[in-house]
Amino acid sequence: MAFALAVVLVVPVAVxxxxxxxxxxxxxxxxxxxxxxxxxxxxxxxxxxxxxxxxLRSGFTSDTAIAIADTAAETGASRMLYVQVSAAYRxxxxxxxxxxxxxxxxxTTGTLTAYFSHxxxxxxTAMTLGGTTPSPSQSxxxxxxxxxxxxxxxxxxxxxxxxxxSGTALRGSLHSIIKVQTKLSYDxxxxxxxxxxxxxxxxxxxxxxxxxxxxxxxxxxxxxNDWNREHVWAKSHGDFGTAxxxxxxxxxxxxxxxxxxxxxxxxxxxxxGSPVAEAPGCYTDADSWExxxxxxxxxxxxxxxxxxxxxxxxxxxxxxxNQSVNNxxxxxxxxxxxxxxxNQADPPDTFEKRRNQRIxxxxxxxxNPFVDHPEWATAIWG
Numbered sequence: 001m002a003f004a005l006a007v008v009l010v011v012p013v014a015v016x017x018x019x020x021x022x023x024x025x026x027x028x029x030x031x032x033x034x035x036x037x038x039x040x041x042x043x044x045x046x047x048x049x050x051x052x053x054x055x056l057r058s059g060f061t062s063d064t065a066i067a068i069a070d071t072a073a074e075t076g077a078s079r080m081l082y083v084q085v086s087a088a089y090r091x092x093x094x095x096x097x098x099x100x101x102x103x104x105x106x107x108t109t110g111t112l113t114a115y116f117s118h119x120x121x122x123x124x125t126a127m128t129l130g131g132t133t134p135s136p137s138q139s140x141x142x143x144x145x146x147x148x149x150x151x152x153x154x155x156x157x158x159x160x161x162x163x164x165x166s167g168t169a170l171r172g173s174l175h176s177i178i179k180v181q182t183k184l185s186y187d188x189x190x191x192x193x194x195x196x197x198x199x200x201x202x203x204x205x206x207x208x209x210x211x212x213x214x215x216x217x218x219x220x221x222x223x224x225n226d227w228n229r230e231h232v233w234a235k236s237h238g239d240f241g242t243a244x245x246x247x248x249x250x251x252x253x254x255x256x257x258x259x260x261x262x263x264x265x266x267x268x269x270x271x272x273g274s275p276v277a278e279a280p281g282c283y284t285d286a287d288s289w290e291x292x293x294x295x296x297x298x299x300x301x302x303x304x305x306x307x308x309x310x311x312x313x314x315x316x317x318x319x320x321x322n323q324s325v326n327n328x329x330x331x332x333x334x335x336x337x338x339x340x341x342x343n344q345a346d347p348p349d350t351f352e353k354r355r356n357q358r359i360x361x362x363x364x365x366x367x368n369p370f371v372d373h374p375e376w377a378t379a380i381w382g
Contacts, residue, residue, distance in 0.1 A: 024040045024042050024107065025039050025041045026043070027042075027043040027068055027070045027079070028070055028079070029041075030121065031119040034114060035112065035113075036111060036112065036113050037111070038110070038112075039109065039112050039121075040108070040109040041081060041083075041107070041108055042106070042107045043069055043070055043105070043106065044068060044069055044070070044071060045068055045106060046067045046068060046069050046074055046080055047060075047066070047067055047095065048060045048062065048065060048067065049065050049066075049067045049077070049116050049201065050116075050201070051116060051207060051212040051213060051214055052077070052116050052117045052118045052294045053077050053212055053280070053292075053294065054077070054212065054214075055067045055077055056095075060095040060096045060099055062094070062095075062201065063085060063091075063093075064084070064085055064090070064094070064201050065083065065201040066082075066083050066085055066094075066095060066101075066106075067080040067081070067083070068081050068083055068106065068108075072103050072105075077118070082118050082119065082120040082121070083108055083110070083120065083121045084110070084120065084122040084201075085127075086123065089127045093106065093127050106129055106130070107126075107129075107130065108124050108126065108128075109124060109127075110122055110124035110125060113350065114350035114351075115201075115350070116199075117294060117351040158367060159174075159177065159372070161173045161176070162174050162177060162369070166380070167380065170376060170379055177366075177369070178305070178309050179309060179311075179313075179314065179366075181249075181364045181365050181366035182363065182364050182365050183245060183248065183364075184244065184248045184249075184250065184363065184364065185244055186243075186244070186247065186248050188248070189229055189253055190220060192250045192253075192359075192362075193229065193250065193254070194206060196250060196359055197209075197254060197255050197355065199214045200350075200351065200354075202214060204216060206227065206255045208227055208256050209230060209232075209254040209256050209291070210230075210256050210257065210261075210264065210279045210282050210291055210292065211256070211257050212281075212292065212295075213257065224258065224259065225259075226258050227255045227256060227257060228255070228256065228258050229253050230254050230256035231247070232299055232302045233252045233302065233333055234265070234266035234267070234333070235247055235266075236266045236329050237327055237329065237330065237331060237333050238310075238316070238317035238319055238330075238331035239317070239329050239331075240316055240317060245314075245315075246306065246316050246317075249306070249309070249364070250363055250364060251302060251306070251309070251356075251359060251364070251366075252303070252306050257278060257279070260276065260278050260279045260282075263276060263278070263279075264284070266328075267287060267288050268289070268327055268333060268335060269291070269303070269333070269338060269339060269342075270287075270290065270334070271283075271290050271338055272288070272290060279292065280292070287326055288325045288335070294346070295346070296346045297342050297345065297346030297352075297374070298348075298352050299342065300340070300346075300377070301343060301348070301368060301370040301374065302368070303321065304339070304343070304370045304377055304380075304381075305368040305369070306319050307333070308369070309366075318331060319332070320332050321333060321336040321339065321381065323337060340377060340378065343370065343374055344378075352371055353371060355371075356368050356372070
């Protein structure tokens, strides 16, 4: 009888723990807990996200994602949670099919992780209309305390000869590792970019680097509002053009709006200037270009990759970072101190990490080490 009683006493403890784990979060709490945990979130449907900064409130184009917020009148994308709408829920919660859903409160359960390079909830396991407003004083249940290894499984394999090094020794090891790659033709770059820069919410589109705009993969070319292939390390800086090599290395080639690409030209990177009308958040002056905040780190890490990959040992110029914003045709790119700041201020997000992985697995067979280990930038350049 004593044994049976002990079993009965255990049950309420398990029920209490489950109830605690099921606490519903506000959108603000969910945005602060982007660590891969499973959670239930309640919020009001604002619209359909199409980029990290854009949410459609009408003219919806798909059923694959919704943005929710703690108030129905919210206008700031930074205070919205981007929710993936998987196939099982699109007939009820997709805005293209159900435009009247906008403004209604919903409750959804899924994984708190970046979506559209923005705070999100993915792989939903439940979505329902309604829900009670969570208390703002509630704190999310603490997640795992273990810290993942920055380079993942690649530290013991791909990066094995670089681990533990710094300065010139680290630089030399990384160059030896990443110079082993498959080289693409300039025509192949089109197809590679359609894969590497695919819109997470619309597999028919790519995300343009400087504008953040989601655009059809087939909308490439040289016409107004087409997208083309931007050399983030300006190809005139070293005069390598578009020949196979640095001119076709997808680690620094990105889809951009044609006219925005032209406005950037071959300018070095720095803070300041006048706003770029076609690319909100970007600034430019006579000799420099500042990208929008969401991709500042991406730009920095692409430039750093190029400086390590191309050391003048394989027939191409020795590309280097420096402090200038007037590099012209010299094989240099600046401004180094600003790029180091951007690398720290904008760490790699899900989009950038996926891009690195696709280039490695499908296109070039090499990785950008600064996406896997952003701290290596400081270890090399101080």
